[in-house]
Amino acid sequence: MEGGMGPSPILELGEHTLPLHPRAVFGRDLSLEVEIGSGKGRFLLEWAAAHPEVGIVAVERARKYLLLAAQRAARRGLDNVRLVHTTAEDLLFRCLAPASVAAVHVYFPDPWPKKRHRKRRFFRPENVSRVAEVLRPGGLLRVKTDHADYAAVIGELLAAEPRLENADEEEVFAQVPATHFEIKYAREQRQVFRFAQRRGVSP
Numbered sequence: 001m002e003g004g005m006g007p008s009p010i011l012e013l014g015e016h017t018l019p020l021h022p023r024a025v026f027g028r029d030l031s032l033e034v035e036i037g038s039g040k041g042r043f044l045l046e047w048a049a050a051h052p053e054v055g056i057v058a059v060e061r062a063r064k065y066l067l068l069a070a071q072r073a074a075r076r077g078l079d080n081v082r083l084v085h086t087t088a089e090d091l092l093f094r095c096l097a098p099a100s101v102a103a104v105h106v107y108f109p110d111p112w113p114k115k116r117h118r119k120r121r122f123f124r125p126e127n128v129s130r131v132a133e134v135l136r137p138g139g140l141l142r143v144k145t146d147h148a149d150y151a152a153v154i155g156e157l158l159a160a161e162p163r164l165e166n167a168d169e170e171e172v173f174a175q176v177p178a179t180h181f182e183i184k185y186a187r188e189q190r191q192v193f194r195f196a197q198r199r200g201v202s203p
């Protein structure tokens, strides 16, 4: 990373004891949040800047985007952001402890519209179940997509997960900054579907 920047926010999983713990990752007890597929990092950086009490771990499998977001985080001196170059599934299933995460953000996950590619979608029963498991009681899942068919599938999967309850969408999204894709879609006047879910207190 270039001179004059803060320390690299890239988290090398091989250098950490798993599951990840905020004190080990951030050097202090921050409230752990996760972003799945952070892209170029617009939401990530705005959110981290507005919430110094939060430590946010973003997973992005495209190295080019991960490096771009990492450079921007370093340039802004954000010390509560970490970027992990792996898959969402690896982060969720191997790196996070049950009931350890205060919020999971999934914005504009790839819709994989072709039928033969649908199994690649992030929203499938085992991933939804694991998201519910890593959320702590009262923790939030926020999702946005512009894809109507995928939104219908996401709605069904979330409704079928007994540990997740509907949360007040207006309230939950009130202060959430737009992502890169969202800004692009707003220009195209595309409809955006939002889901706000809360992990219930019962197991």
Ligand SMILES: C[S@@+](CC[C@H](N)C(=O)[O-])C[C@H]1O[C@@H](n2cnc3c(N)ncnc32)[C@H](O)[C@@H]1O
Binding pocket: 036, 037, 038, 039, 040, 059, 060, 061, 062, 065, 086, 087, 088, 089, 106, 107, 108, 109, 110, 122, 179, 180, 181, 182
């Ligand atoms: C459509 S883009 C949305 C990016 C960003 N959230 C936004 O709204 O601007 C989806 C992003 O998720 C990443 N991605 C897709 N599947 C992933 C997976 N299984 N694990 C990690 N990242 C993934 C892609 O590389 C891409 O950057």
